[in-house]
Amino acid sequence: MKSIAWGAKSALSRLERMEIERPDPRDHELVIEVLYTGVCHSDIHQVKNEWKNTVYPCVPGHEIVGRVKSAGAKTSRFREGDMVGVGCMIDSCRSCEPCKAGDQNYCEGPNSWLATYNGPMTPAAETGDGENAYGAQYDNTFGGYSDTVIVPEDFVLALPEGLDPKAAAPILCAGVTTWSPLKHWGVDKGDHVAVLGFGGLGHMAVKLAKGLGCTVTVLTSTPDKLEEAKRLGADNAVIETDKTALAEYEAAFDFILSTVPEKHEVGPLLDLLKRDGQFVVVGNLDVIDGVDNMTLASKRAGVSGSLIGNLKETQDVLDFCAANGIAPEVELIPIEQINDAFVKVENGEVRYRYVIDMQSLA
Ligand SMILES: [Zn+2]
Ligand SMILES: [Zn+2]
Numbered sequence: 001m002k003s004i005a006w007g008a009k010s011a012l013s014r015l016e017r018m019e020i021e022r023p024d025p026r027d028h029e030l031v032i033e034v035l036y037t038g039v040c041h042s043d044i045h046q047v048k049n050e051w052k053n054t055v056y057p058c059v060p061g062h063e064i065v066g067r068v069k070s071a072g073a074k075t076s077r078f079r080e081g082d083m084v085g086v087g088c089m090i091d092s093c094r095s096c097e098p099c100k101a102g103d104q105n106y107c108e109g110p111n112s113w114l115a116t117y118n119g120p121m122t123p124a125a126e127t128g129d130g131e132n133a134y135g136a137q138y139d140n141t142f143g144g145y146s147d148t149v150i151v152p153e154d155f156v157l158a159l160p161e162g163l164d165p166k167a168a169a170p171i172l173c174a175g176v177t178t179w180s181p182l183k184h185w186g187v188d189k190g191d192h193v194a195v196l197g198f199g200g201l202g203h204m205a206v207k208l209a210k211g212l213g214c215t216v217t218v219l220t221s222t223p224d225k226l227e228e229a230k231r232l233g234a235d236n237a238v239i240e241t242d243k244t245a246l247a248e249y250e251a252a253f254d255f256i257l258s259t260v261p262e263k264h265e266v267g268p269l270l271d272l273l274k275r276d277g278q279f280v281v282v283g284n285l286d287v288i289d290g291v292d293n294m295t296l297a298s299k300r301a302g303v304s305g306s307l308i309g310n311l312k313e314t315q316d317v318l319d320f321c322a323a324n325g326i327a328p329e330v331e332l333i334p335i336e337q338i339n340d341a342f343v344k345v346e347n348g349e350v351r352y353r354y355v356i357d358m359q360s361l362a
Contacts, residue, residue, distance in 0.1 A: 001021070001022045001023070001024055001025070001031075001148070001150070002019055002020075002021060002022075003019070003020050003021075003022045003142070003146050003147055003148045004017070004018075004019060004020075004146065004147045004361055005017075005018055005019070005020045005059040005142055005145055005146035005147070006018070006059065006145045006146070006335050006338060006361070007020070007056075007057040007058055007059035007060070007142070007145065008047045008056065008057065008058045009056055009057050010056055011047075011048050011049035011054065011056075014339045015047065015145070015338050015339055015342075017335075017361075018057060018059075020057070020059060020142050020146070022142065022148065022149075022150055023136060023137060023138045023150070025070070025072055025150045026072060026136070026152075027072040027073045027074035027075075028072055028074045028075060028152050028153055028154075029072050029075070029150050029151060029152050029153065030068050030069075030070070030071050030072065030075060030078055030084070030150070030151055030152075030153050030156055031068070031069045031070045031071075031148060031150050032064070032066040032067065032068055032069060032084060032086065032148065032149050032150070032151060032156070033066050033067045033068075033069045033147065033148060034061075034064055034065075034066045034144050034146055034147055034148060034149055034358045035065055035066050035067060035165060035166075035357075035358055035359075036064075036065045036066075036165055036166045036168075036169045036332075036355050036356065036357060036358060037061040037063060037064050037065075037143075037144035037145055037169060037355065037356045037358060038061075038063030038169035038170040038172070038173065038174070038328075038330070038353055038354070038355050038356075039063075039333075039338070039341055039342070039345060039350075039353065039354040039355070039356065040060075040062060040063055040170075040173050040174065040200070041199075041200065041261045041345060042060075042062070042088075042173070043060035043061065043062075043143075043145075043342075044342050044345060044346060046058055046060055046117065046118050047060055047342075053118070053121070054118055055118055055123075055139070055140045057142075058117065058118060059117055059142035059143050059145050059146055060117050060118075060143045060144075060145055061116070061117060061143035061144030061145040061146065061356075062086070062087060062088045062115070062116040062117060062143050062144065062172070062173055063087065063144070063169040063170050063171075063172040063173045063174070063355075064085060064086040064087075064116070064143070064144035064149060064169065064172065065083070065084070065085050065159060065165045065166070065168050065169045065172075066083075066084060066085075066086070066144075066149065067081060067082070067083055067084070068080050068081060068082045068084055069148070071153070072153070075153040076153075077153055077154075077156075077158075078153060078156060078158075082158070083158075083159040083165060084156045084157060084158060084159055085156070085157040085158075085159050085168060085169075085171075085172050085314075085318060086116060086144065086149060086151050086155070086156055086157070086172065087116070087157065087172035087173055087176060087308070087314050088105075088115065088116055088172075088173050088308045089104060089105065089113040089114060089115060089116060089155060089308070090114050090115075090116050090119075090141065090149075090151045090152060090155045091113065091114035091134045091152055091155060092104040092107040092109060092112070092113040092114065093107050093108075093109020093110065093111070093112075093133065093134075094109075095109065096108040096109050102310050102311070102312055103310045104155075104310050104311055105180075105307055105308045105309060105310050106307070106310075109133060110122070110133050111132070111133035111134070114133075114134050114141065115141060116141060116143045116144070116149075116151075117141050117142055117143030117144075118140065118141065118143075119140070119141045120132045120133055120134065120139075120141070123138075123139030123140065124136065124137045124138060124139050125139050145335070145338070145356065146358075146361075147358060147361050147362075154311070155311065157172070157311070157314050157315050157318055158315065158318075159318065160318055160319050160322035160323075161322070162322040162323075163318065163321060163322045163327070164327060166330060166332055166355050166357070167327035167328055167330050167355075168318065168321070168327070169328075169330070169353075169355050170200065170204065170328040170330060170353040170355065171204070171317055171318055171321055171327075171328065172314065172318075173308065174200045174201045174204045174328065174353060175204050175208070175317045175318075175321065175328065176308055176309035176313055176314045176317050177201060177282050177306075177307075177308050177309060178201055178202075178204050178205035178208055178257060178259065178282060179208050179309060179313060179316070179317040179320070180306055180308065180309030180310070180313045181257060181280045181282060181304075181306040182205070182208060182209060182212065182255070182257070183313060183316070184306065185255060185278050185280065185304075187209065187212060187214060187254065187255050188212060188213070188214075189212060189213030189214065190213065190214070190215075191212075191214045191215070191254040191255060192214065192215045192216075192217070192252055192253050192254055192255075192274075193205075193209040193214045193215070193216050193217070193253065193254065193255045193256075193257065194216075194217045194218075194219055194249070194252075194253045194255070194256040194257070194269075194272065195209070195216060195217070195218050195219070195234070195256075195257050195259060196219045196220075196240065196256060196257065196258040196259060196260055196264075196269065196283075197219075197220065197258065197259040197260035197261070197283055198218050198220045198222070198225045198228070198229050198237075198259075199259065199261065199348060199350070199352060200259075200328075200345075200350070200352050200353045201259035201261075201282060201283060202218070202220075202259040203229075203232055203328070203329060203352040204328055204352075205257050205259060206218060206229065206232060206233050206234050207232065207233055207326045207327075207328075208317070208320070208321075208326065210233045210234075211320065211321075211324045211326050215235050216233065216234045216235050216236075217234065217235060217236040217237070217238065217249065217252075217253070218234040218236070218237040218238070219237075219238055219239075219240040219246075219256075219269070220237065220238075220239065220240060221239065221240055221241065222348070223239065225237070226238075226239070228351075232329065240269070246268075246272065249272050250271055250272060251271070251272070251273065251274050251275075251299070252272055252274065253272050253273055253274060253277055254273075254274055254276075254277055254278075255277060255278050255280070256269060256272065256273060256277070256278070256279045256280070257280050257282060258279065258280065258281045258282065258283050259282060259283040260283045260284065261283045261284055262283075262284055262286070263284060263286040263287065263289065264281075264283070264284070264289075265289050265290045266279060266281075266288060266289065266290050266291060266303065267289070267290025267291070267292060267295075268290075270290075270291070270292065270295045270296065270301065270303070271295060273299060273301045274299065274301075275299045275300060275301070276299070276300050276301065277299065277301045277302075278301065278302045278303075278304060279301065279302065279303045279304070280303075280304045280305070280306050281303070281304070281305050281306075282305070282306050282307075285305075288303060288305075291303050328352065328353050329351060329352040329353065330352075330353050330354070330355045331350065331351065331353070331354055331355070332354075332355050332356075332357050333354050333355070333356055333357065334356070334357060334360030335356050335357075335358070335360045335361050336360065338356065341354045
């Protein structure tokens with residue numbers, strides 16, 4: 001099946017319009033017309049091969065909102081015309097312990113979960129039987145910078161009524177990436193949460209934690225964002241290196257969520273945790289510098305990582321946003337502006353998430 005997409009042909013090339021071949025839909029899959037796709041920092045890392053595993057051409061996009069165009073014979077949840085979402089993964093092994101427990105995002109199968117783009121790790125051509133670990137014949141997946149995606153029905157999320165489709169797109173990665181740790185560590189009404197970094201992930205974390213009834217303090221390196229953070233719901237906002245201001249927050253936080261998209265020193269911030277507090281890093285997958293176990297042990301605190309969220313959590317956060325009137329701050333762009341948008345995301349200039357209007361692909 002031919003599909004129109006925007007992708008990169010190499011680590012050094014800009015994104016450009018291209019025609020890609022998608023495998024024919026299988027019985028348990030939905031063909032989805034893509035309407036809106038959010039621009040995630042991961043898209044840029046992947047396009048530029050910053051994780052050293054990119055297969056080209058690379059068509060990114062894993063915050064996808066669309067409409068079901070056709071449903072395979074063995075599907076039952078969705079019908080033609082339904083509004084749906086697709087996030088970071090489109091399949092997993094389905095048989096390992098995490099998959100059986102519903103944690104597909106921690107799949108321990110031979111290929112782990114299948115990324116919406118730039119998957120699978122072992123292409124069909126190299127497995128010996130012509131099929132990849134998900135029983136399909138393709139060597140690479142192409143994401144939502146495209147007019148169409150084809151996804152197994154059980155990895156598709158229902159878009160609840162009451163959510164603006166274009167604003168919903170970033171919930172599928174930025175939203176669930178911040179929601180999952182909040183829920184996993186039992187953050188709840190009355191807790192004091194600090195959000196480190198106030199970009200795509202950070203501004204969603206603030207809205208979700210406020211929605212849960214928490215007190216929220218933003219720690220940012222950008223003076224311009226102090227007022228904006230409060231405008232978007234934070235109770236307090238502080239420059240993260242302002243020692244005088246931070247002294248007020250010593251042992252104040254039940255939970256600190258780091259959404260900074262690069263390697264970041266955490267040491268001084270651990271003093272801000274309460275007893276049994278958690279410092280969770282979702283913004284980057286690099287070495288965590290500055291963890292002093294004397295600080296942690298003296299308050300039984302933890303430093304943890306967390307990777308996106310499972311399917312149930314993704315549906316939950318969509319439903320939670322719809323029920324509580326929560327939506328990301330988005331700026332709609334035509335696909336022609338994607339290369340400029342990448343630069344602005346890298347420079348931290350986006351407020352707060354670009355969403356591509358796929359009508360512009362026609
Ligand atoms: Zn993402
Ligand atoms: Zn699995």
